[in-house]
Amino acid sequence: MSDSGSCHGAAPQTGNRKAGHYVALVGPPNAGKSTLFNRLTGLRQKVANFPGVTVEHHVGRVKDAAGRDLFVIDLPGIYSLTPRSEDEQVTHDVLTGAKPSLGLPDGVILILDSTNLQRHLVLAAPVLALGLPTLVVLNMADDLATRGGKVDPAALAREIGAPVALISAATGEGVERVVQFLHGTGARPVAPQPRVELPVLPNLPARRRWAGKVGLQAGYTAPAPPEWTRRLDALFLHPVCGPLVFLLVVLAVFQGIFTGAQPLMDGVEALVAWSGEQIGHLLPVGMLRSLLVEGVWGGVGSVVVFLPQILLLFLFLGILEDSGYLARAAVIADRTMSRVGLQGKAFIPLLSAYACAVPAIMATRTIEDKRDRLATVLIAPFMTCSARLPVYTLLIAAFVPNTPLLGQFLGLQAAVLLGLYLLGFAAAVGTALLLRSSVLRHAKTTFVMELPAYRRPSLRSLLLRLIDRAVVFLQRAGTVILLVSVLLWVLAHLPYKDGKAPPIEESIAGQIGRAVEPAIQPLGFNWKIGIGLITSLAAREVIVGTLGTIYGIENAEQDSPPLIESLRKDLTPGGAFALMIFFAFAMQCFSTVAIVRRELGSWIWPAAQFVYMGGLAYLGALAANQIWLRVR
Amino acid sequence: MQLSFKNGVVQTLAQLPAGAQAYLQRLDLPEEISQRLMELGFLPGAAVVAAGSAPGGDPRIFRVDGSEIALRRDTASHLYISSQPLPESDQL
Numbered sequence: 001m002s003d004s005g006s007c008h009g010a011a012p013q014t015g016n017r018k019a020g021h022y023v024a025l026v027g028p029p030n031a032g033k034s035t036l037f038n039r040l041t042g043l044r045q046k047v048a049n050f051p052g053v054t055v056e057h058h059v060g061r062v063k064d065a066a067g068r069d070l071f072v073i074d075l076p077g078i079y080s081l082t083p084r085s086e087d088e089q090v091t092h093d094v095l096t097g098a099k100p101s102l103g104l105p106d107g108v109i110l111i112l113d114s115t116n117l118q119r120h121l122v123l124a125a126p127v128l129a130l131g132l133p134t135l136v137v138l139n140m141a142d143d144l145a146t147r148g149g150k151v152d153p154a155a156l157a158r159e160i161g162a163p164v165a166l167i168s169a170a171t172g173e174g175v176e177r178v179v180q181f182l183h184g185t186g187a188r189p190v191a192p193q194p195r196v197e198l199p200v201l202p203n204l205p206a207r208r209r210w211a212g213k214v215g216l217q218a219g220y221t222a223p224a225p226p227e228w229t230r231r232l233d234a235l236f237l238h239p240v241c242g243p244l245v246f247l248l249v250v251l252a253v254f255q256g257i258f259t260g261a262q263p264l265m266d267g268v269e270a271l272v273a274w275s276g277e278q279i280g281h282l283l284p285v286g287m288l289r290s291l292l293v294e295g296v297w298g299g300v301g302s303v304v305v306f307l308p309q310i311l312l313l314f315l316f317l318g319i320l321e322d323s324g325y326l327a328r329a330a331v332i333a334d335r336t337m338s339r340v341g342l343q344g345k346a347f348i349p350l351l352s353a354y355a356c357a358v359p360a361i362m363a364t365r366t367i368e369d370k371r372d373r374l375a376t377v378l379i380a381p382f383m384t385c386s387a388r389l390p391v392y393t394l395l396i397a398a399f400v401p402n403t404p405l406l407g408q409f410l411g412l413q414a415a416v417l418l419g420l421y422l423l424g425f426a427a428a429v430g431t432a433l434l435l436r437s438s439v440l441r442h443a444k445t446t447f448v449m450e451l452p453a454y455r456r457p458s459l460r461s462l463l464l465r466l467i468d469r470a471v472v473f474l475q476r477a478g479t480v481i482l483l484v485s486v487l488l489w490v491l492a493h494l495p496y497k498d499g500k501a502p503p504i505e506e507s508i509a510g511q512i513g514r515a516v517e518p519a520i521q522p523l524g525f526n527w528k529i530g531i532g533l534i535t536s537l538a539a540r541e542v543i544v545g546t547l548g549t550i551y552g553i554e555n556a557e558q559d560s561p562p563l564i565e566s567l568r569k570d571l572t573p574g575g576a577f578a579l580m581i582f583f584a585f586a587m588q589c590f591s592t593v594a595i596v597r598r599e600l601g602s603w604i605w606p607a608a609q610f611v612y613m614g615g616l617a618y619l620g621a622l623a624a625n626q627i628w629l630r631v632r
Numbered sequence: 633m634q635l636s637f638k639n640g641v642v643q644t645l646a647q648l649p650a651g652a653q654a655y656l657q658r659l660d661l662p663e664e665i666s667q668r669l670m671e672l673g674f675l676p677g678a679a680v681v682a683a684g685s686a687p688g689g690d691p692r693i694f695r696v697d698g699s700e701i702a703l704r705r706d707t708a709s710h711l712y713i714s715s716q717p718l719p720e721s722d723q724l
Contacts, residue, residue, distance in 0.1 A: 204670045234684070446665055448702070449701065
């Protein structure tokens with residue numbers, strides 16, 4: 001990119017139409033759009049949102065024949081051009097040039113699944129009728145061939161009056177035809193080729209008949225049914241084996257993201273601590289060093305620690321999704337989910353929420369129905385995310401004796417932890433039922449799920465997506481969390497006295513802690529816990545660090561382990577249980593608030609959610625402490 | 633529940649036994665969901681084969697227009713079927 005000047009470096013949606021030519025990649029879901037996109041653009045891509053809507057898409061850069069930049073926009077998967085959902089509206093607007101910042105695309109790549117050509121060709125009619133230079137890509141050529149199907153691309157091209165390429169995006173076979181098309185697009189002025197003589201196609205049945213006829217003319221032979229898929233489904237959807245496999249998969253994912261991620265997380269934690277020390281050595285003792293090492297590095301580091309776990313979660317989900325099992329998991333889960341007014345597609349986001357609510361809420365995008373998606377987003381933060389674990393483990397270690405309950409199998413500590421997981425789950429179910437009987441009363445859930453043939457996931461695709469997720473996560477850690485960390489540091493270290501930070505109780509944070517003390521005293525919390533509650537608004541586990549700092553300052557010169565001992569002296573068992581319950585319910589996480597706002601496109605829902613979860617947390621903690629006070 | 637009777641036999645997709653084939657007659661569902669189903673191949677006149685189901689029997693899986701689609705029984709009970717293909721003129 002020698003000419004990465006002011007205009008070329010930017011993606012086209014940033015405004016300047018002249019910045020580069022662009023080609024829109026469209027197609028139905030499951031046609032292999034993302035696989036082709038990844039093949040074409042590799043790492044030269046980024047995620048973007050269209051202004052004003054939450055529809056996420058990728059923009060990738062390739063070179064045209066003249067060496068100029070050409071942008072490829074991966075549009076959301078659609079079944080028709082009739083704008084009904086937000087996804088379809090965006091695709092419709094881009095293809096008709098209704099997005100003023102983009103203008104008309106210089107070309108369109110329409111990708112269809114060749115193993116189900118006639119149904120997919122239905123989308124070709126409205127796309128071709130736009131009159132833009134269009135390449136029709138028939139994907140999954142390898143599948144088509146192995147299953148005995150065939151099609152004559154040249155004959156199809158004659159029928160529809162547009163170039164046709166038969167490719168396999170997964171193996172790379174035939175992709176050079178797409179590259180050739182891209183090379184031609186940038187050089188070609190935007191002059192719509194003669195409009196194809198398409199019959200007037202007023203409705204779906206007519207379009208489907210047209211697609212059938214065109215397919216016939218193109219010598220299309222539908223492939224044999226996917227043998228392996230049928231065999232695997234006989235097992236995976238078997239009345240007895242199906243649920244067993246399902247359970248095994250869920251347990252494996254769980255085990256993987258908790259046990260498997262632990263060494264990696266420890267590694268990242270050590271790395272953050274070590275690098276923080278190295279930075280510390282470079283700076284003179286003082287305010288700046290404290291701000292950088294404790295505020296910035298410590299704050300951001302406490303979130304970056306979760307990166308391995310989140311990436312591992314996405315790796316598992318990616319494998320399940322690309323192989324086709326995820327669709328079956330949703331079908332199996334649907335019956336249970338429908339009892340609480342949710343649907344099968346909500347299962348995966350809710351499972352992900354046990355690692356972190358942020359990727360979980362992003363994963364709700366697969367739920368087309370807006371109300372179903374809303375309900376899922378609103379209950380996801382109740383799932384016991386891994387940021388709650390450090391808080392739980394600290395309090396349990398301090399207050400729960402490890403008495404064996406069921407011999408070797410279950411100790412009291414593990415039972416309490418399990419109880420907290422169940423508590424969060426129960427709150428989610430209760431909230432779902434509450435939503436269904438109030439705000440979402442009139443919404444009827446439906447569940448429609450296409451079951452794609454099983455496929456071997458492509459490593460390349462998986463890795464590109466992981467890199468993508470890591471970048472998104474680190475950007476968030478680098479912005480919101482960074483700001484909050486700096487703010488908290490300032491609150492805990494000001495006002496300066498004699499050139500030094502004041503004792504914590506005299507800092508602004510300490511004063512705030514004392515100010516809220518009367519409100520939290522009935523819960524059994526003192527002002528120190530109050531500071532922790534405030535700092536943990538940024539992220540739940542921050543309270544552990546905050547309490548460590550507060551008690552560390554108090555008991556300076558003492559040997560560790562000070563935190564557990566100090567907590568035992570400072571907090572009653574009632575207060576400790578109240579604190580656990582508070583963390584089970586409260587939405588103590590800025591990242592989650594921010595992502596809910598982004599995904600639902602309004603502040604109203606995250607605000608209501610924050611108040612509701614906070615209220616529940618307060619009442620739950622109050623009840624726990626008051627009951628303890630009366631029965632002890 | 634609203635039922636359509638043909639020769640005294642209930643005729644919706646929900647009742648189609650596994651392995652059997654029928655032809656879709658009409659979709660008695662709100663616009664939004666029936667459009668979506670039609671895009672997936674559930675068009676009047678289309679041949680539908682009942683395949684398996686999730687463990688527990690709901691949702692059920694149907695083969696239509698070259699793909700497999702899972703639908704809840706409740707949704708399937710609003711898709712009316714007949715054992716004969718529709719006459720050509722009725723398909724629109």
